[in-house]
Amino acid sequence: MADGSIGLWTVPLAVLGGAIRVSTPFLFVSLGECITERSGRINLGLEGTLVMGAMSAYGISYLSGSPWLGVLAAGVTGALLGALHAGICSLPRVNDIAVGIALMLFGTGLAFYLGKPLIEPTAPRLPAIDFGWWSDIPQVRAALRINVMFLIGVALAPILYWAFRTTRWGLLIRTAGESSDAARAMGHSVLLIRLRATMVGGFLAGIGGSFLSLFYPGSWNEGLSSGQGITAVALVIFARWDPMLCLWASLAFGGAAALGPALQSVGVTSGYHLFNAAPYILTLAIMIITCSPKRTLTGAPAELSITR
Amino acid sequence: MDFGRISRRHLLQGGAALSLGAAAGLRPAFAAETTIGFIYVGSRDDYGYNQAHAQGAAALKKIPGLKVVEEEKVPETDAVEKTIESMINLDGATLLFPTSFGYYNPHMIKMANKYPKLRFEHCGGLWSDKDPKNAGSYFGYIDEAQYISGIVAGLTSKSSKLGFVAAKPIPQVLRNINAFTLGAKSVNPKATTQVIFTGDWSMPVKEAEATNSLIDQGVDVLTCHVDGPKTMVENAARRGAMVCGYHTNQSALAPKAYLTGAEWNWEALYPKFVKMIAAGEGIPNFYRGGLKEEIVKTSPYGEAVSAEARKAADEAKAKFLSADGFAIFKGGLVDNKGKTVIAAGTDRGQKDPELEKMDYLVEGVLGATS
Numbered sequence: 001m002a003d004g005s006i007g008l009w010t011v012p013l014a015v016l017g018g019a020i021r022v023s024t025p026f027l028f029v030s031l032g033e034c035i036t037e038r039s040g041r042i043n044l045g046l047e048g049t050l051v052m053g054a055m056s057a058y059g060i061s062y063l064s065g066s067p068w069l070g071v072l073a074a075g076v077t078g079a080l081l082g083a084l085h086a087g088i089c090s091l092p093r094v095n096d097i098a099v100g101i102a103l104m105l106f107g108t109g110l111a112f113y114l115g116k117p118l119i120e121p122t123a124p125r126l127p128a129i130d131f132g133w134w135s136d137i138p139q140v141r142a143a144l145r146i147n148v149m150f151l152i153g154v155a156l157a158p159i160l161y162w163a164f165r166t167t168r169w170g171l172l173i174r175t176a177g178e179s180s181d182a183a184r185a186m187g188h189s190v191l192l193i194r195l196r197a198t199m200v201g202g203f204l205a206g207i208g209g210s211f212l213s214l215f216y217p218g219s220w221n222e223g224l225s226s227g228q229g230i231t232a233v234a235l236v237i238f239a240r241w242d243p244m245l246c247l248w249a250s251l252a253f254g255g256a257a258a259l260g261p262a263l264q265s266v267g268v269t270s271g272y273h274l275f276n277a278a279p280y281i282l283t284l285a286i287m288i289i290t291c292s293p294k295r296t297l298t299g300a301p302a303e304l305s306i307t308r
Numbered sequence: 309m310d311f312g313r314i315s316r317r318h319l320l321q322g323g324a325a326l327s328l329g330a331a332a333g334l335r336p337a338f339a340a341e342t343t344i345g346f347i348y349v350g351s352r353d354d355y356g357y358n359q360a361h362a363q364g365a366a367a368l369k370k371i372p373g374l375k376v377v378e379e380e381k382v383p384e385t386d387a388v389e390k391t392i393e394s395m396i397n398l399d400g401a402t403l404l405f406p407t408s409f410g411y412y413n414p415h416m417i418k419m420a421n422k423y424p425k426l427r428f429e430h431c432g433g434l435w436s437d438k439d440p441k442n443a444g445s446y447f448g449y450i451d452e453a454q455y456i457s458g459i460v461a462g463l464t465s466k467s468s469k470l471g472f473v474a475a476k477p478i479p480q481v482l483r484n485i486n487a488f489t490l491g492a493k494s495v496n497p498k499a500t501t502q503v504i505f506t507g508d509w510s511m512p513v514k515e516a517e518a519t520n521s522l523i524d525q526g527v528d529v530l531t532c533h534v535d536g537p538k539t540m541v542e543n544a545a546r547r548g549a550m551v552c553g554y555h556t557n558q559s560a561l562a563p564k565a566y567l568t569g570a571e572w573n574w575e576a577l578y579p580k581f582v583k584m585i586a587a588g589e590g591i592p593n594f595y596r597g598g599l600k601e602e603i604v605k606t607s608p609y610g611e612a613v614s615a616e617a618r619k620a621a622d623e624a625k626a627k628f629l630s631a632d633g634f635a636i637f638k639g640g641l642v643d644n645k646g647k648t649v650i651a652a653g654t655d656r657g658q659k660d661p662e663l664e665k666m667d668y669l670v671e672g673v674l675g676a677t678s
Binding site: 010013014017018021022112116119120122139142143216217218219221222223224226228257258260261262264265266267269270272273276 | 351354504510513517539
């Protein structure tokens with residue numbers, strides 16, 4: 001169009017763009033948590049891991065000049081926090097949910113403390129790949145500027161799905177999650193399996209954080225996560241511990257987050273609070289539709305402290 | 309212990325030293341340490357509201373004899389009362405600046421009643437005769453600076469579509485949106501401002517989504533009223549749009565895209581307050597002002613601002629600085645639903661309390677307050 005506006009098409013485009021831009025941290029955290037929970041442990045601390053990941057990625061990217069080094073640093077930080085969670089939980093009579101909450105506060109607090117001097121500087125960001133080259137509409141091109149981490153996340157979901165079903169490692173994690181006695185009878189250390197699963201989960205959550213600070217919204221500040229980590233943990237339950245469903249749920253949450261601003265921009269201005277709450281309404285609706293008093297959640301690992 | 313009397317004596321001594329020092333050509337020094345407490349709702353280096361106050365506090369730190377204590381990220385709850393208590397009882401603060409809107413009533417009022425000899429200065433509140441005499445509120449008419457930003461934006465935009473990322477539809481925010489729009493329309497009658505409310509003061513992901521949606525709609529100059537404008541500025545610049553800043557100068561974040569911005573000038577006001585106390589006259593309980601009173605300022609023009617826009621903005625600035633001042637909200641003002649909100653013939657000057665209750669968006673703003 002002559003004035004560069006695309007009218008009502010903004011809304012579906014923004015939801016698509018939002019699904020791509022906003023979903024990546026949800027995707028990484030929920031896939032990470034999926035691995036951890038399948039091994040029979042809940043790590044609620046991933047909100048803290050996400051924020052720590054965002055902070056350390058930004059810091060390392062700023063100091064080293066390489067955003068990819070930042071991503072790696074975020075992953076390592078996340079794995080260390082995961083190891084801490086798993087380490088504490090392997091002590092007798094420790095509740096993993098309580099430890100998770102403690103680590104959530106610890107992670108965010110530490111990130112805010114260490115991240116103080118990082119709010120002002122601008123760090124090098126991750127590059128985007130232009131998938132909108134075929135279109136001459138600038139809005140479409142902007143929506144399709146995709147970061148490679150999103151693609152990795154999307155590829156990771158089916159890989160995990162396959163790995164859980166067919167690989168030895170997947171079987172071990174599931175065994176530890178369904179029956180620790182069985183895993184022990186097979187001669188495996190349940191604690192070691194869970195330590196590894198929690199570390200991998202932390203690694204992925206940390207990488208999710210690096211996406212926040214290094215790609216979108218693309219800078220470090222203390223309001224950056226605004227609860228996305230904890231939403232992603234809830235999303236795993238919502239996705240029934242299935243990596244593929246995690247992918248779809250993350251995309252839906254990303255798109256829903258874009259809905260409120262997009263509707264306002266085309267003039268649907270009444271009830272924007274409602275549209276801003278869209279992701280939460282969506283969760284609530286699906287939870288209500290799928291819950292049943294007669295059975296436990298389908299797909300829930302039996303060793304999980306919420307189902308045990 | 310009588311902090312009030314001690315503080316006044318200290319401050320008077322300080323005042324004497326100040327004038328002596330000035331006479332002798334020396335740096336002014338307070339005879340004994342006076343402690344001033346600053347409380348921020350967020351992080352003090354957020355490129356925004358809190359950083360602006362922290363810059364004001366930093367200006368006070370440079371004055372010898374003044375000790376500044378600061379606490380950041382204090383929520384607008386009982387927590388601020390505890391912070392005030394500890395600043396008074398542990399640090400010996402005698403002058404306090406709780407800088408966030410929600411600190412005022414009941415928290416700061418309660419503390420002012422409890423410590424009647426100490427001085428409390430709140431940013432943004434509306435002090436009235438019913439409130440304690442040792443409390444005060446100050447604020448700046450930053451909509452004057454937004455009006456100037458609007459002029460620059462209206463003359464820079466190619467599509468005549470401007471965008472505004474706002475937190476909540478409260479009077480101070482609406483005033484900024486309206487002043488920005490009226491400034492733009494004064495030089496470009498076709499200009500419209502599309503506003504998006506994110507719902508809260510710090511929502512980086514929503515702010516980034518709002519910025520992208522506005523640009524998708526053809527908006528090419530954006531500004532905002534959220535706590536930290538960094539997200540909007542960086543994301544808009546990445547998409548090739550121009551920006552006007554808010555709270556502080558964000559030109560370092562996007563040197564090419566930054567046009568100008570509406571900034572607080574607390575580093576000019578706070579030393580003035582201290583001088584008033586030192587001179588023994590005290591701070592007026594209700595203190596307001598705009599560009600003329602140096603409570604707000606505009607950022608230096610960026611390279612993308614044309615000579616025409618600079619000229620128009622400078623002319624408007626001169627009007628604000630003139631003895632008569634300049635009323636942004638003039639009679640015959642119609643809101644974006646077609647209702648006349650200010651009758652023809654009445655000019656609402658900056659100090660008009662009616663403007664503090666603003667609940668409308670003027671004609672030319674695309675958006676709604678609810």
